[in-house]
Amino acid sequence: MTEPRIKFENVCKRYGPLTVLDGLNMEVAAGELVTIIGPSGSGKTTVLRVLMTLETIEEGLITIDGEPFNKMRSREGGLVPASTAHLRRIRARIGMVFQNFNLFPHMTALGNCIEAPIHSLGLSKAEAVGRAEELLDMVGLSDKRDHYPSQLSGGQQQRVAIARALAMRPEILLFDEPTSALDPEMVDEVLQVIRQLATEHSYTMLLVTHQMGFAREVSGRVCFFDGGKFLEEGPPREFFASPRHERTRQFLNKVLAAH
Amino acid sequence: MNTRVAAIAVLVAFLAGMVFATFSELRVFLPALLRGALITIEVAALSFLLMTASAFTAGVARLSPWWSVRWIATAYVEVFRGTSLLVQLFWFFFVLPEFGLTLSPMAAGVLGVGFNFGAYGAEIVRGAITAVPRGQWEAAAALNLPVFRRMTRIVLPQALVVVIPPFGNLTIEMVKATSVVSAVTLVDITYASVQQNQLHYRTVEIFVVTLFLYYCFSQLIRFSMGLLEERSKRHLAATR
Numbered sequence: 115m116t117e118p119r120i121k122f123e124n125v126c127k128r129y130g131p132l133t134v135l136d137g138l139n140m141e142v143a144a145g146e147l148v149t150i151i152g153p154s155g156s157g158k159t160t161v162l163r164v165l166m167t168l169e170t171i172e173e174g175l176i177t178i179d180g181e182p183f184n185k186m187r188s189r190e191g192g193l194v195p196a197s198t199a200h201l202r203r204i205r206a207r208i209g210m211v212f213q214n215f216n217l218f219p220h221m222t223a224l225g226n227c228i229e230a231p232i233h234s235l236g237l238s239k240a241e242a243v244g245r246a247e248e249l250l251d252m253v254g255l256s257d258k259r260d261h262y263p264s265q266l267s268g269g270q271q272q273r274v275a276i277a278r279a280l281a282m283r284p285e286i287l288l289f290d291e292p293t294s295a296l297d298p299e300m301v302d303e304v305l306q307v308i309r310q311l312a313t314e315h316s317y318t319m320l321l322v323t324h325q326m327g328f329a330r331e332v333s334g335r336v337c338f339f340d341g342g343k344f345l346e347e348g349p350p351r352e353f354f355a356s357p358r359h360e361r362t363r364q365f366l367n368k369v370l371a372a373h
Numbered sequence: 374m375n376t377r378v379a380a381i382a383v384l385v386a387f388l389a390g391m392v393f394a395t396f397s398e399l400r401v402f403l404p405a406l407l408r409g410a411l412i413t414i415e416v417a418a419l420s421f422l423l424m425t426a427s428a429f430t431a432g433v434a435r436l437s438p439w440w441s442v443r444w445i446a447t448a449y450v451e452v453f454r455g456t457s458l459l460v461q462l463f464w465f466f467f468v469l470p471e472f473g474l475t476l477s478p479m480a481a482g483v484l485g486v487g488f489n490f491g492a493y494g495a496e497i498v499r500g501a502i503t504a505v506p507r508g509q510w511e512a513a514a515a516l517n518l519p520v521f522r523r524m525t526r527i528v529l530p531q532a533l534v535v536v537i538p539p540f541g542n543l544t545i546e547m548v549k550a551t552s553v554v555s556a557v558t559l560v561d562i563t564y565a566s567v568q569q570n571q572l573h574y575r576t577v578e579i580f581v582v583t584l585f586l587y588y589c590f591s592q593l594i595r596f597s598m599g600l601l602e603e604r605s606k607r608h609l610a611a612t613r
C-alpha cells in the first residue's frame with residue numbers, strides 16, 4: 115500500500131485555552147481534491163495554516179509521503195523538532211492561496227510570480243519570467259503582467275495569486291476560501307481556474323470553501339469540519355444527498371438557504 | 374508651501390538689504406560662517422548615514438526571534454534615548470580616551486549625533502515593520518522565501534513608505550541638533566557665529582544669517598523627503 119500524500123495523526127492546535135484542532139486525523143491521497151466545509155471560526159483555515167507551517171502544533175504528527183513534517187527523524191531514529199532546512203525542503207512541495215490574496219503590493223503581477231522562483235528556487239531571471247508568463251497566460255492575465263495589484267480587480271488579483279503559487283511548482287495546493295473576499299461577479303473566473311487545475315493537472319488539493327455547488331462538482335471527497343475535527347466525510351454526491359450527522363444537516367441547510 | 378516660499382522671499386529680501394547696508398561687515402564675517410556651514414553639513418551628512426544604518430539595524434533587531442539580539446537592540450535604544458545627547462558627546466570625546474580610545478572631534482560628534490538619533494529612528498522602523506500586514510509575511514513564508522529575503526524584499530520595501538515621513542522630520546531635528554558638536558570643539562555654524570559675534574559685534578546680522586542657513590537645510594531635507602515619499606508610495610496607495 116502506498117503512503118498517503120498528506121497524513122495528519124492526532125494533531126492538536128491550541129491558542130491559549132482555545133483548542134482549535136482536537137486530535138485531528140486526516141489522509142489525502144496523491145492527486146485527490148478534498149473540500150473542507152464547516153462553520154466560520156471552526157478551524158478550517160487553521161488546518162491549512164498548520165500544513166503550510168505558518169502555525170506550529172502542540173501534539174501529533176503530520177507526514178508528507180510518509181516523511182514527518184513538523185518533526186524529523188534524528189540519526190538515532192527517534193523524532194526531533196524539525197530544523198529550518200527540513201521545513202523549507204518540505205514546504206517547497208506545498209503552495210497556498212489565501213482568502214485575501216496577499217499579493218505583494220510593491221511588485222507587478224509578473225514581479226509577484228518571479229520573486230520566489232528567483233530568490234527561493236534560484237532560477238535565472240529569464241527562466242522565472244518564462245515560467246511566470248506561461249502561468250499568467252493560463253489564468254488568462256498575460257495582458258496584465260505589468261500591472262500592480264492596486265490596478266487589478268479582486269478576481270484578477272486572486273488569479274495572479276494562483277499563478278504565483280503555481281510558479282513554485284508545488285505538488286500540493288491549499289486554497290483557503292479563495293472566493294470569499296470577491297464580489298459575486300468575480301467568483302466564477304477564479305473557480306474556473308481552480309476547475310482547470312483540478313481536471314487537467316495532478317495536483318493534490320485541499321480546498322476550503324462555502325461554494326457548495328462547486329465543491330460537489332470538483333471534489334473527490336467532502337469533509338465537514340466541526341469542533342476541532344472532521345465530523346463526517348464522503349464522496350460529494352452521498353455527502354450532500356444524505357448527511358449522517360444532525361450538525362452537518364443544520365450547517366448545509368443554513369448555507370444552502372443563504373444562497 | 375506658498376507661505377514657505379513667501380517666508381524665504383522675505384528673508385532673502387531682508388538679507389539683500391543688509392548686504393547693501395553692511396556690505397563690508399558681511400564680507401568680514403560671512404566666510405567664517407560658511408566654513409562653519411561646511412562643518413555642519415559634514416557632521417549632518419555623516420550622522421545621517423550612521424543614524425539610518427543604526428535605525429534599521431536596531432529596528433529590525435528589536436523584532437528578532439533571538440532574545441539576545443532583541444535585548445542588545447533594546448538596551449541601545451533605551452540608553453541613547455534615555456540620556457542627554459550632550460552627555461553622550463562628552464562620553465565619546467572626553468571619557469573614551471580614559472579607556473585608551475581617542476576620537477577626533479568630528480568622529481565623536483558624528484558618533485554621538487548618529488547613534489542618538491538612530492535610537493529614535495529605530496522605533497520608527499520597528500513601528501513601520503509591525504504595521505506591514507501579517508498576510509505579507511505569511512505569503513512570503515508560504516512561497517518559501519528565506520527569512521532574510523522576506524525582510525529585505527517583501528516587508529522592508531512596504532515599511533519604507535511608512536518610515537519616510539517621520540524619518541524626514543527626525544532628520545531635520547538631527548540637523549538642528551548638530552549644533553551641540555560645538556561642545557567638542559568643532560567650529561560648526563553655531564560656534565562660528567558665536568566667535569564672529571565676539572570679534573565683530575554685528576549680532577543681528579550674524580544670527581539672522583545663522584538662522585537662515587539652518588532654515589535652508591531644513592527645507593532642503595523636507596523637499597528631498599517629499600520626493601522620496603512620492604516615489605515610494607506610487608503603487609501602494611490603492612491596496613491599503
Ligand SMILES: Nc1ncnc2c1ncn2[C@@H]1O[C@H](COP(=O)(O)OP(=O)(O)O)[C@@H](O)[C@H]1O
Binds near residue numbers: 129132154
Ligand atoms: N492567532 C490566533 N490567536 C488566537 N486565536 C486564533 C488565532 N487564529 C485563529 N484563532 C481562533 O481559532 C479559531 C479557528 O480559526 P480559523 O481556523 O480561522 O477558522 P475558520 O477558518 O474555520 O473560520 C477561531 O475561533 C479563531 O478565533
Ligand SMILES: [Mg+2]
Binds near residue numbers: 155159290
Ligand atoms: Mg477561515
